[in-house]
Amino acid sequence: MATTEALNTKVPENENAEVSIGEYQYGFHDPTDEYSFMSQKGLNREIVAQISEMKGEPGWMRDFRLKSFEIFESKPMPTWGGDLSGMDFQDIYYYVKASDRQEKSWDDVPDDIRKTYDRLGIPEAEKKYLAGVKAQYESEVVYGSLREDLAAQGVLFTDTDSALKDHPELFKEYFGTIIPPSDNKFAALNSAVWSGGSFIYVPPGVNIDFPLQAYFRINTENMGQFERTLIIVDEGANVHYVEGCTAPTYSSDSLHSAVVEIAVKRNGRCRYTTIQNWSNNVYNLVTKRAMVYADGLMEWIDGNLGSKLTMKYPAIYLMEPGARGETLSIAFASEGQHQDAGAKMVHCAPNTSSRIVSKSISKDGGRSSYRGLAKVQKGATNCKSNVVCDALILDPESRSDTYPYIEVEEDDVAMEHEASVSKIAEEQLLYLMSRGLTEVEASAMIVTGFIEPLVKELPMEYAVEMNRLIELQMEGSVG
Amino acid sequence: MSSLLKIENLHVSVGETEILKGVDLELRQGEVHALMGPNGSGKSTLAYALVGHPKYEITEGSITIDDKDIIELDPAQRARLGMFLAFQYPVTIPGVKVADFLRHAISNVRNPDRKEGEELMPMRDFRKELRSTMQELNIDAEFARRYLNDGFSGGEKKRMEILQLAMLKPKFAILDETDSGLDSDAVRVVSEGLKKLSGPHMGVLIITHHERLLEYNIPQYTHVMLAGRIVETGDAELAQELHNNGYAGIRERHPEAAAEEEAAKETTTV
Numbered sequence: 001m002a003t004t005e006a007l008n009t010k011v012p013e014n015e016n017a018e019v020s021i022g023e024y025q026y027g028f029h030d031p032t033d034e035y036s037f038m039s040q041k042g043l044n045r046e047i048v049a050q051i052s053e054m055k056g057e058p059g060w061m062r063d064f065r066l067k068s069f070e071i072f073e074s075k076p077m078p079t080w081g082g083d084l085s086g087m088d089f090q091d092i093y094y095y096v097k098a099s100d101r102q103e104k105s106w107d108d109v110p111d112d113i114r115k116t117y118d119r120l121g122i123p124e125a126e127k128k129y130l131a132g133v134k135a136q137y138e139s140e141v142v143y144g145s146l147r148e149d150l151a152a153q154g155v156l157f158t159d160t161d162s163a164l165k166d167h168p169e170l171f172k173e174y175f176g177t178i179i180p181p182s183d184n185k186f187a188a189l190n191s192a193v194w195s196g197g198s199f200i201y202v203p204p205g206v207n208i209d210f211p212l213q214a215y216f217r218i219n220t221e222n223m224g225q226f227e228r229t230l231i232i233v234d235e236g237a238n239v240h241y242v243e244g245c246t247a248p249t250y251s252s253d254s255l256h257s258a259v260v261e262i263a264v265k266r267n268g269r270c271r272y273t274t275i276q277n278w279s280n281n282v283y284n285l286v287t288k289r290a291m292v293y294a295d296g297l298m299e300w301i302d303g304n305l306g307s308k309l310t311m312k313y314p315a316i317y318l319m320e321p322g323a324r325g326e327t328l329s330i331a332f333a334s335e336g337q338h339q340d341a342g343a344k345m346v347h348c349a350p351n352t353s354s355r356i357v358s359k360s361i362s363k364d365g366g367r368s369s370y371r372g373l374a375k376v377q378k379g380a381t382n383c384k385s386n387v388v389c390d391a392l393i394l395d396p397e398s399r400s401d402t403y404p405y406i407e408v409e410e411d412d413v414a415m416e417h418e419a420s421v422s423k424i425a426e427e428q429l430l431y432l433m434s435r436g437l438t439e440v441e442a443s444a445m446i447v448t449g450f451i452e453p454l455v456k457e458l459p460m461e462y463a464v465e466m467n468r469l470i471e472l473q474m475e476g477s478v479g
Numbered sequence: 480m481s482s483l484l485k486i487e488n489l490h491v492s493v494g495e496t497e498i499l500k501g502v503d504l505e506l507r508q509g510e511v512h513a514l515m516g517p518n519g520s521g522k523s524t525l526a527y528a529l530v531g532h533p534k535y536e537i538t539e540g541s542i543t544i545d546d547k548d549i550i551e552l553d554p555a556q557r558a559r560l561g562m563f564l565a566f567q568y569p570v571t572i573p574g575v576k577v578a579d580f581l582r583h584a585i586s587n588v589r590n591p592d593r594k595e596g597e598e599l600m601p602m603r604d605f606r607k608e609l610r611s612t613m614q615e616l617n618i619d620a621e622f623a624r625r626y627l628n629d630g631f632s633g634g635e636k637k638r639m640e641i642l643q644l645a646m647l648k649p650k651f652a653i654l655d656e657t658d659s660g661l662d663s664d665a666v667r668v669v670s671e672g673l674k675k676l677s678g679p680h681m682g683v684l685i686i687t688h689h690e691r692l693l694e695y696n697i698p699q700y701t702h703v704m705l706a707g708r709i710v711e712t713g714d715a716e717l718a719q720e721l722h723n724n725g726y727a728g729i730r731e732r733h734p735e736a737a738a739e740e741e742a743a744k745e746t747t748t749v
Contacts, residue, residue, distance in 0.1 A: 425570065426533065426534070427570045428570050430530070430531075430532055430533070430554055431566065431569065431570045431572070432572070432580070432584075433531075433553060433554035433555040433558070434531075434554045434557075434558055434562075434563070434564055435558055435580070435581075435584035435643060435647065436555055436558035436559055436585075436587035436588040436647070437555055437583060437584060437587060438555050438595055439553070439555070440595055441587075441595055442555075445572070445575055445579075445580065445583070446575070448574065448575070449572055449574025449626070449627075450573065450574055452574030453574065
C-alpha cells in the first residue's frame with residue numbers, strides 16, 4: 001500500500017531543528033504502510049457504497065450518500081472563482097483509514113501519528129488552554145477528548161461518525177438541512193464521501209469557557225479529506241470552536257472539501273476560528289454556513305494562509321429578529337497560491353445586523369480575491385450591514401481583486417461597503433529600517449500591523465500562532 | 480576615542496536631477512552642528528542620503544564612520560553603526576505598537592550581531608527603561624501602547640522621534656526640522672528633550688529654520704547650504720545672523736550658488 005517516497009521520511013527527529021527560511025514548516029509526512037485501509041484511487045458509486053458499508057451506517061445514510069453522488073456528477077465544475085482545471089477527481093483517494101480506533105489517550109495513538117501531533121503542538125495546547133480536542137488524521141478521527149465537567153453538563157463533542165451512531169435523532173434533525181447536497185458541486189461531493197469531522201452539541205445555557213479544537217491533518221499524497229462538521233448551540237449557550245489544518249508538501253495535488261453546518265439558537269453564541277495552513281498542493285474547497293435565530297450571534301474568524309487554491313465564503317443566515325453575524329477574515333496569498341475567500345450574510349428577518357471585515361495580503365505573485373455577498377430579503381426591514389475589505393499588495397507581481405455582491409429587497413436598510421488597496425510604502429520600510437530593523441523584519445512588522453485589528457480578536461495563543469505563521473510567510477520573501 | 484562621521488565631496492541625485500553637488504562635513508561625537516539654508520538647498524537630501532534612502536542615489540563622494548565606508552550599507556546596517564534620523568514627516572505604521580517597534584529596534588541596535596528571530600531585549604528591562612525615559616521626556620506612558628504615529632498630532636510625532644532618539648542613543652543624530660510645524664510649547668518640549676539627550680556620546684546635526692532649537696542646543700558650528708553645497712561655515716553667531724537677516728547676505732556673498740539656485744527654481748516651475 002505504501003508508496004516508496006512515503007517510507008522515506010526526511011524530517012529530522014530534533015524538534016528544535018531550525019526551519020529553513022521561508023519554507024512551509026509542516027511539509028513532512030509519515031509512512032503509510034501500517035494503514036488499516038485505503039480505498040482505490042478515483043470515485044464511483046461502488047466506492048461511495050463501500051465507504052458507507054465500512055462505516056456500518058444505517059440505510060438512510062447510504063442512500064443519502066448515493067443520491068449526493070448523483071448530484072455531484074450532474075453538476076458542472078464552477079467556472080468562477082479559482083482555476084479548477086488542474087483538479088482531477090479520479091486521481092484522489094477518497095477514504096483512507098490510518099488507524100482502526102479513536103483513542104482517549106495520546107499514548108494509545110500509533111507512534112508515527114502521535115509524533116506528528118506532538119510536532120504540531122496539539123497535546124501541549126490541550127494541556128494548557130483547551131476544553132476538548134479532536135485530531136483527524138486522513139479520513140478518521142484518531143484521538144478525542146472533552147473536559148469531564150463539560151461532558152457532565154451534557155456537552156457532546158465527538159466525531160461526526162460516532163454522532164450518527166450514538167445520537168441518531170439529534171443528528172438527523174440537523175444533518176444536511178443547513179447545507180443540502182444540492183447546494184453546490186463540492187457540498188454534494190462531501191455529502192457523498194464525508195468522513196470524520198466534529199459534532200458538537202451545547203445544551204441550553206451552557207457556557208464553554210475554553211475553546212474546543214479540532215486538528216485536521218492530511219498525510220497521504222493525492223489524499224482527499226472530506227470532514228463533515230455539525231455544531232448545534234442551544235438557547236443561551238456559548239462555544240468557541242477552533243480548527244487548524246496542515247498537510248505534507250507533495251508534487252501532486254490533494255483535495256480538502258469540508259462541509260460545516262451550524263445552528264445557533266435563541267441567545268446562543270458561536271465563534272468558529274479557522275487557521276488554515278495547508279501545504280501549497282492542496283485544493284481547499286469548503287462550504288460553511290450557520291443559521292442564527294433570535295438574538296443569537298455567529299462569528300467566523302477565518303485565517304487562510306496555505307493551500308494552492310482556497311474557495312471559501314463562510315455564510316451566515318440571520319433567521320430571526322435580533323440575530324447578528326460577523327466574519328473576520330485574513331487571507332495570505334504567496335507564490336503559486338490563490339485565496340478566493342470572503343463571506344456571505346443573508347438577512348432573512350428584520351432587525352438583524354452583520355459585519356464583514358476582510359484583510360488580504362498578496363506577495364511573490366500570489367493572488368487574493370475577496371468575494372462576498374450581503375443580501376437583505378423582502379420583509380427584513382431595519383437591517384444593518386457593514387463590509388470593509390482592505391488589501392495589501394507587497395510587490396508588482398502580486399494581485400488582489402474585490403467582488404462584492406449586494407442584493408437588497410427592502411428600503412429601510414443601512415448598508416455600507418468600503419474597500420481599499422494599499423502597497424507597502426517605501427517610506428514605511430525606510431522608517432523602520434532606519435531604526436535598525438532588517439528589510440524582512442520591517443516588512444513583517446508592517447504586515448503584522450496590517451492584520452492586527454483582526455488578530456487581536458483571537459485568543460492569545462492563536463494570535464501568537466497567527467503572527468508566527470505570517471512571519472514565516474514573510475521570511476525569505478525579500479532580499 | 481570619539482567616533483567621526485565624515486562626508487566628502489558628496490553628490491546625490493534623485494532620478495535625473497543632481498541635488499547635492501559636492502558636500503563636505505565632519506561631525507564628531509559630542510559636537511552640535513546646525514545646518515541651515517533656504518528651502519530646496521538640499522538639507523533634507525543630505526539627511527536622507529546619510530540614512531540610506533533608496534531614492535537618493537549617491538553618484539560621487541563618500542560617507543564614512545571612523546573610516547568605514549557606509550555607502551553600500553542599507554539603512555538598518557547604518558542604524559546599527561549609530562546613525563539616526565529624526566524625520567521631518569514621520570510615517571504612520573498602523574497596527575504596530577510603539578513599544579513593540581522600539582523593543583525590536585533597540586534589540587538590533589544594541590546588539591548589532593543579532594540575527595532575525597533571535598531573542599529580543601528582555602521585556603522587563605525594556606519596559607523599565609521605556610517607562611523612565613518617557614517620564615523624563617514628559618511623554619504619557621499610554622503612548623507606548625498606541626500604534627506608531629497613528630492619529631498623532633504634529634507635536635506628538637516629533638516627541639515620538641525624540642523618544643526614539645533617547646532609547647536608541649545613536650552616535651550621530653540628524654534632526655530634520657524637528658521644530659517645524661509645532662507651536663511654541665511643543666518646540667520647547669522638543670528642544671529641552673534634545674538638550675537632555677545630547678552630550679559627549681552624541682554628535683548632533685540640527686537642520687532648522689528656527690532659532691529656538693538652537694537656543695537650547697548651542698551649535699559649535701553652523702553650516703549654510705545653498706544650491707547643493709555648503710557655502711559657509713561659522714559658529715553660533717552665524718545661525719543668529721541668518722535668523723535675523725535671512726539668506727540675502729549669503730546669496731550676495733555667493734553669487735554663483737545663488738544663480739544656480741535661481742536656475743534650479745526655474746526648471747522645477749516650468
